Amino acid sequence: MSGRREPAESAGTGRRRPARERILRAAARRFYQEGVTATGIDTITAEAGVAKMSLYNNFSSKADLVRAYLDDRHEDWLVRYRERVGPAPDPRDGVLAVFDTYIDGADAPPTGGFRGCGLLNAAAEMPAGHEGRARVRGQKEEVERVIAEHVTALLPGRPDAARATARQIAFLLEGAMVRAGLEGDSGCLRDARAMAARLLDRA
Numbered sequence: 001m002s003g004r005r006e007p008a009e010s011a012g013t014g015r016r017r018p019a020r021e022r023i024l025r026a027a028a029r030r031f032y033q034e035g036v037t038a039t040g041i042d043t044i045t046a047e048a049g050v051a052k053m054s055l056y057n058n059f060s061s062k063a064d065l066v067r068a069y070l071d072d073r074h075e076d077w078l079v080r081y082r083e084r085v086g087p088a089p090d091p092r093d094g095v096l097a098v099f100d101t102y103i104d105g106a107d108a109p110p111t112g113g114f115r116g117c118g119l120l121n122a123a124a125e126m127p128a129g130h131e132g133r134a135r136v137r138g139q140k141e142e143v144e145r146v147i148a149e150h151v152t153a154l155l156p157g158r159p160d161a162a163r164a165t166a167r168q169i170a171f172l173l174e175g176a177m178v179r180a181g182l183e184g185d186s187g188c189l190r191d192a193r194a195m196a197a198r199l200l201d202r203a
Contacts, residue, residue, distance in 0.1 A: 019048070019050050019054045019057075019058060020058040020059075022048040022049065022050060023044060023045070023048045023050060023054070023055050023058060023059070023065070024065070024068055024069065024072060025048070026044050026045075026047040026048035027039070027044045027048075027065055027066075027068075027069050028069055028072065028073065028118075029047070029112075030043055030044060030047065031066070031069055031118070031122065032109075032112075032115060032118045032121070033112045033115070035121070035125060036066055036122050036125050037125050041055060041062055044065075063132075066122065066132060067131075067132065067135065069122070070119060070122060070132065070135050070136060070139070071135075073118050073119060074119065074139040074142070077101060077105070077143075078142075080101050080104065080105075081097065081098065081101040081146070084097050084100060084101055084104070085097040089150070091150040091151065091153040091154035092150070092154055092197075092200050094146075094149075094150035094153075095147055095150045095151060095154075095169060095196060095200060096193060096196065096197060096200075098143065098146060098147055098173065099173060099189060099192060099193035099196060100193070102173065102177060102186075102189050103186045103189045103190060103193070106180055106185060106186035106189055107185075107186050113184055114180070114181065114184050114185060114186075115181055115184075116177060116178060116180060116181015116182070117174075117177045117178070117181060119136045119139055119140070120136065120174075120177070120178065120181075121181070122136065123136040123137075140170075140174065143170070143173075144166065144167070144170040147166045147169050147170050147173075148162065148163065148166035148170075151165050151166040151169070151200075151203075152166070154200065154203065155203055161203060165199065165200070165203050168199060169196050169199060169200075172192050172195060172196055172199075173189075173192060173196070175192070176188045176189050176191065176192030177189065
């Protein structure tokens with residue numbers, strides 16, 4: 001997702017994007033910029049240029065749209081990470097590329113100014129026990145698994161050290177992301193990347 005307003009037409013084709021895609025893009029912009037709770041269905045349909053019935057033909061409810069937003073945002077991160085890291089990364093570089101992918105997002109936020117992690121922002125609006133919070137937790141655990149795979153390759157035969165190091169790095173990343181969202185830039189993430197590099201070098 002880019003920082004500019006997406007056109008209704010698909011690039012280079014002159015055809016309008018499918019309604020589902022336009023709705024999801026409009027929702028993503030508004031959810032990230034203004035919050036999930038504050039963003040109503042009417043706002044999303046107006047920005048997407050569709051009738052309310054079209055939204056409900058593609059998403060059964062606002063909750064369904066929020067689930068799609070969370071999944072789409074996480075998948076977008078995974079795609080950008082895979083593009084950055086390549087097919088056979090050095091384990092150390094693979095870990096640092098996780099930070100670099102978050103830094104890329106902070107330096108070119110999906111819409112408006114940088115407000116931190118869209119997944120964490122959305123989860124913070126949900127009550128304890130909400131299905132969406134469990135969904136975000138699963139997505140964050142997947143990022144931690146990516147880190148753990150690289151750290152395990154970096155520390156062969158040392159599973160306890162690899163597990164503890166990966167956990168430290170994952171917590172360092174998430175804490176830096178929260179603080180970066182408050183400060184509105186990638187500075188904290190860059191600092192955290194340097195800390196992670198030193199941690200890996202000492203492991």
